[in-house]
Amino acid sequence: MTRHEPRDLFPGALEIMVLRVLQREPLHGYALVQRIQQASNDLLRVEEGSLYPALQRLLKAGLLRAEWSVSSTNRRVRTYSLTRAGGKHLATELSRFEQMLKGVTQVLALRNV
Amino acid sequence: MKILRDLFRRRAELDDLKAEIRAHLEEKIASLIAAGMPRAEAEQAARRAFGNVATIEDAARDVWRMPRADDLVADVGFAFRFVRRSPALAAVAVSSLALGIGVNIAVFTVINALLLRPLPVARPGALVVFSRQDADTNRTNSLTFHEYAALGARTSSFVGLLAHAGGDGSLQVGATPVPNGGERIRFARVSSNFFDVLGVGMAVGRGFLPVDDSAADPERSVVLSYDFWQRRFGGDASIVGQPVIVFRGLPFTVVGVAARGFHGIEADERTDAWWPVGTVKIVFPDRLAGWNVTVMGRLKPGVSLAQARADAQVAHAAMLSDEAAASPGWNDARRQRFLAQRVDLTSGRTGIAEALRAGFTQPLYALMASVAAVLLIACANVGALLLARTAARRRELAVRLALGSGRARIVQQLVTENALLIALAAMGGVALVPLARGTILGYAPAAAATALDTTPDLRTLAFVAAMVFTIVLVVAVLPAVRSTRALEGALGAGARDSGGARRTRVDHWLLGSQVALSVALLVVAGLFVRTLQNLRGLDAGFDRATVLVVTLNGGAATTAIARTVAPALETIPGVRSATFYANLGLLGGGSAMSDCVIDGTQPAASAQVTCAMMQVGPRFFETTSTPIVAGRAFRTGDEPPAAQVAIINETMARQYFGRTSPLGQRIQGKLVVGVARDTKYTSLREPAPRMLYTPVGAGWAVADVRFALHSHRTIAELTGPIKRAIADAGVTQPVTAIESLGAIADATLARERLLASLASWFGSLALVLACIGLYGTMSFAVARRTKEIGTRLALGATRPRIIGGLMIEFGRPVALGAAAGVAATVAVSRLLSRFLFGLDATDLTTIGAAVLVLGLAAAAAAFMPARRASATDPLIALRAE
Numbered sequence: 001m002t003r004h005e006p007r008d009l010f011p012g013a014l015e016i017m018v019l020r021v022l023q024r025e026p027l028h029g030y031a032l033v034q035r036i037q038q039a040s041n042d043l044l045r046v047e048e049g050s051l052y053p054a055l056q057r058l059l060k061a062g063l064l065r066a067e068w069s070v071s072s073t074n075r076r077v078r079t080y081s082l083t084r085a086g087g088k089h090l091a092t093e094l095s096r097f098e099q100m101l102k103g104v105t106q107v108l109a110l111r112n113v
Numbered sequence: 114m115k116i117l118r119d120l121f122r123r124r125a126e127l128d129d130l131k132a133e134i135r136a137h138l139e140e141k142i143a144s145l146i147a148a149g150m151p152r153a154e155a156e157q158a159a160r161r162a163f164g165n166v167a168t169i170e171d172a173a174r175d176v177w178r179m180p181r182a183d184d185l186v187a188d189v190g191f192a193f194r195f196v197r198r199s200p201a202l203a204a205v206a207v208s209s210l211a212l213g214i215g216v217n218i219a220v221f222t223v224i225n226a227l228l229l230r231p232l233p234v235a236r237p238g239a240l241v242v243f244s245r246q247d248a249d250t251n252r253t254n255s256l257t258f259h260e261y262a263a264l265g266a267r268t269s270s271f272v273g274l275l276a277h278a279g280g281d282g283s284l285q286v287g288a289t290p291v292p293n294g295g296e297r298i299r300f301a302r303v304s305s306n307f308f309d310v311l312g313v314g315m316a317v318g319r320g321f322l323p324v325d326d327s328a329a330d331p332e333r334s335v336v337l338s339y340d341f342w343q344r345r346f347g348g349d350a351s352i353v354g355q356p357v358i359v360f361r362g363l364p365f366t367v368v369g370v371a372a373r374g375f376h377g378i379e380a381d382e383r384t385d386a387w388w389p390v391g392t393v394k395i396v397f398p399d400r401l402a403g404w405n406v407t408v409m410g411r412l413k414p415g416v417s418l419a420q421a422r423a424d425a426q427v428a429h430a431a432m433l434s435d436e437a438a439a440s441p442g443w444n445d446a447r448r449q450r451f452l453a454q455r456v457d458l459t460s461g462r463t464g465i466a467e468a469l470r471a472g473f474t475q476p477l478y479a480l481m482a483s484v485a486a487v488l489l490i491a492c493a494n495v496g497a498l499l500l501a502r503t504a505a506r507r508r509e510l511a512v513r514l515a516l517g518s519g520r521a522r523i524v525q526q527l528v529t530e531n532a533l534l535i536a537l538a539a540m541g542g543v544a545l546v547p548l549a550r551g552t553i554l555g556y557a558p559a560a561a562a563t564a565l566d567t568t569p570d571l572r573t574l575a576f577v578a579a580m581v582f583t584i585v586l587v588v589a590v591l592p593a594v595r596s597t598r599a600l601e602g603a604l605g606a607g608a609r610d611s612g613g614a615r616r617t618r619v620d621h622w623l624l625g626s627q628v629a630l631s632v633a634l635l636v637v638a639g640l641f642v643r644t645l646q647n648l649r650g651l652d653a654g655f656d657r658a659t660v661l662v663v664t665l666n667g668g669a670a671t672t673a674i675a676r677t678v679a680p681a682l683e684t685i686p687g688v689r690s691a692t693f694y695a696n697l698g699l700l701g702g703g704s705a706m707s708d709c710v711i712d713g714t715q716p717a718a719s720a721q722v723t724c725a726m727m728q729v730g731p732r733f734f735e736t737t738s739t740p741i742v743a744g745r746a747f748r749t750g751d752e753p754p755a756a757q758v759a760i761i762n763e764t765m766a767r768q769y770f771g772r773t774s775p776l777g778q779r780i781q782g783k784l785v786v787g788v789a790r791d792t793k794y795t796s797l798r799e800p801a802p803r804m805l806y807t808p809v810g811a812g813w814a815v816a817d818v819r820f821a822l823h824s825h826r827t828i829a830e831l832t833g834p835i836k837r838a839i840a841d842a843g844v845t846q847p848v849t850a851i852e853s854l855g856a857i858a859d860a861t862l863a864r865e866r867l868l869a870s871l872a873s874w875f876g877s878l879a880l881v882l883a884c885i886g887l888y889g890t891m892s893f894a895v896a897r898r899t900k901e902i903g904t905r906l907a908l909g910a911t912r913p914r915i916i917g918g919l920m921i922e923f924g925r926p927v928a929l930g931a932a933a934g935v936a937a938t939v940a941v942s943r944l945l946s947r948f949l950f951g952l953d954a955t956d957l958t959t960i961g962a963a964v965l966v967l968g969l970a971a972a973a974a975a976f977m978p979a980r981r982a983s984a985t986d987p988l989i990a991l992r993a994e
Binding site: 028029030047048049050052053055056057059060066068071073075076077078 | 126129130132133134136137139140141143162163164165166168169172173175176177
């Protein structure tokens with residue numbers, strides 16, 4: 001299997017994905033990276049370092065909450081989960097994202113005449 | 114709120130982040146090792162995949178940053194460091210500003226208390242005060258009760274009119290009178306609708322019954338103030354309805370306690386108790402109609418002050434003409450004078466304080482102007498110092514600007530530093546307020562000093578806010594903006610000052626205006642001090658040093674009391690003689706003017722025929738050391754009704770009789786037996802009025818009787834013997850005051866003393882500040898010109914030449930400023946002359962002295978930096994930079 005070069009994401013994409021993944025289950029930072037990669041079939045690779053500023057932004061905006069707990073591998077980890085505001089934010093962002101995607105797809109579907 | 118939460122959360126969040134990143138890396142390493150990678154390699158790979166930990170931490174930290182607030186915290190830190198590094202500069206700046214702020218707030222709180230604060234009653238804006246102007250004296254008088262009653266019946270603009278007569282008296286708590294018992298209180302006799310018209314409720318009990326105030330048998334009741342009730346009865350509500358107050362020897366029933374916070378309508382007194390005005394009749398059965406009262410009214414809704422004034426004037430004029438028509442016996446002069454009286458209405462919003470306001474309104478505003486000038490000088494000083502300091506830091510600031518710091522950011526830092534100084538000054542200033550206010554109030558009557566309500570209110574806060582805002586703008590913001598404007602491109606210029614000429618101009622301008630303001634203040638101070646000296650050195654006509662005055666409550670039987678007490682006082686060792694008179698004249702507050710027409714003459718309608726009356730006891734002229742210049746003094750047997758004799762003063766003798774002798778002439782049916790030397794009557798400033806003395810006869814009745822004692826002993830020595838002698842004589846009326854005639858005379862100079870001492874104080878303060886300003890400006894200029902001076906020295910200039918050159922250079926703005934200051938005082942000389950006595954506002958000696966003092970002080974302040982500059986070593990100077 002040829003490996004695709006991971007692409008830079010557009011601004012805000014990382015945040016939406018983080019929110020979407022955390023909506024399913026609360027996770028800590030490392031597991032979050034693993035899960036996004038796994039979910040995208042390794043098509044996307046999250047820059048591990050850029051995850052943390054994104055998490056801080058979401059925390060500050062009140063979309064996430066964080067608490068320290070012990071992981072399955074018996075490490076002290078900080079687990080993030082969605083707040084109610086985070087859920088709402090995700091819903092609006094998803095619909096906006098779909099609009100945008102639809103637009104982009106239509107433009108790309110233009111045939112050469 | 115969120116901002117605050119974030120601020121506190123941020124620190125914890127950063128710790129969490131560090132721990133979290135560590136955990137992340139460990140987990141990654143563990144999984145790589147589990148996948149078969151050696152540990153060292155796994156660690157490297159993990160870090161590579163993660164990126165630069167420090168950068169990421171920074172990026173995460175930035176999420177929580179609040180740029181403005183963070184910079185502010187740093188700036189305050191900087192500012193404190195500056196204060197520590199230049200303590201002298203900071204101390205001068207802070208203390209001069211603190212003084213300026215403190216005295217400004219203090220003067221404002223006094224103005225606010227005396228002139229601006231509304232009465233604590235319902236809708237005070239609808240209240241008006243009546244006054245009466247008499248044509249010949251041009252004095253403003255209160256009305257009589259008779260006029261009050263007539264106006265109430267004849268006007269329609271008012272919801273109600275109230276009458277009020279305040280006084281000092283002595284009151285006893287208990288059911289029966291005790292000799293020499295009692296305590297001094299401020300009381301008022303008021304119309305029975307007083308509390309209703311004002312809209313003041315009762316804390317306990319009721320107000321006065323709505324009765325006809327002139328009815329034959331007045332209600333024997335009293336309403337206490339809340340404070341007095343708390344102080345004397347501990348807030349015991351059961352005293353209401355009880356006869357527990359004795360006043361002027363009569364028992365009164367407490368019917369109510371006025372609402373808390375209401376101290377009466379006098380801004381400069383705190384009333385303790387109110388009696389119905391009808392109680393005047395109990396002591397003086399036929400005096401109520403002529404009783405002097407302050408009349409206040411509450412305007413009906415929709416009626417303007419002008420409408421009400423017109424209404425009242427028409428009603429008053431109609432009343433006068435009715436009465437004149439009913440008195441056919443009057444001569445023309447009297448009729449005309451009577452009809453020329455007019456009432457006037459002014460706003461009663463701030464209550465009444467006639468005497469204090471008449472004397473102190475303009476002085477207080479003058480004071481406000483001078484302390485504002487002092488504050489301006491201080492601001493100019495601090496502004497100049499800060500500007501100088503910023504200029505000295507041009508290089509540093511230019512480097513920061515070049516390194517990408519925003520100009521706004523630098524301005525913010527400079528403003529923060531300056532604002533810190535201002536904040537420190539404001540705190541110091543507020544701490545000074547009680548002291549400064551106490552000093553000012555020390556010149557007011559003691560009662561007023563405690564009664565004036567100087568607690569901060571919204572107006573005070575607004576004043577302070579406006580003042581601080583102005584200071585911040587002038588001292589902090591403008592210099593910061595100015596000094597950063599020319600900063601671009603300053604880097605290459607080094608210490609050479611590109612904007613030198615303009616800066617120097619600004620400095621000189623600041624310096625000149627400081628000098629102008631302080632010269633003006635010094636001249637004014639000099640004028641006031643000399644006015645006070647002139648008044649104190651004045652020959653009052655009587656001897657101030659050896660006369661003691663004892664004030665006693667009188668009443669219906671005043672003659673008997675006076676004739677008992679005076680001989681008793683003369684038995685005290687060291688008392689040479691004693692006499693008595695009413696509290697009118699000899700610098701007492703009130704005056705008694707009356708018609709004085711030579712018998713058998715018919716004065717022209719325009720002639721001035723009033724004179725000041727003074728009824729006096731035996732040995733009056735001897736006791737007060739007033740010489741009799743012709744004829745004789747009063748002697749036993751002169752008293753009316755047995756005899757009708759009078760003594761007139763020199764002014765009256767001169768105006769009425771010219772060169773002919775007045776002795777043997779009759780005035781108002783009284784035989785003139787003597788001429789006394791002119792004495793001051795109610796004021797040291799005014800020349801002696803025409804005066805007519807008559808002996809006290811039977812049936813004399815006054816509220817307060819004054820005894821004068823001729824003695825070389827002090828008040829402290831005599832107080833005990835005086836009280837004992839009065840008690841031993843069996844007199845129960847309380848003594849309300851013992852003071853020297855000198856003190857009474859000096860008390861009439863309260864305004865002059867206030868102006869003289871405060872103006873000197875502020876004048877000296879302004880002088881010191883201006884000298885500090887001169888010293889600072891010059892030191893800085895000299896330091897900046899080290900190189901130039903060094904060059905001149907190297908080229909052979911002598912030290913005296915350098916010093917002289919600098920002194921002349923800085924002497925110019927000082928001289929121009931001084932000239933401007935003198936011009937300013939000359940410009941306001943008309944205004945000033947009203948407060949002066951015995952000299953002109955353009956008095957050359959005073960102006961010369963002020964300019965000389967300033968010149969010497971300025972020369973001393975300028976000499977030090979100039980001398981230091983001339984001591985520069987040319988080699989070091991040239992090498993600088």
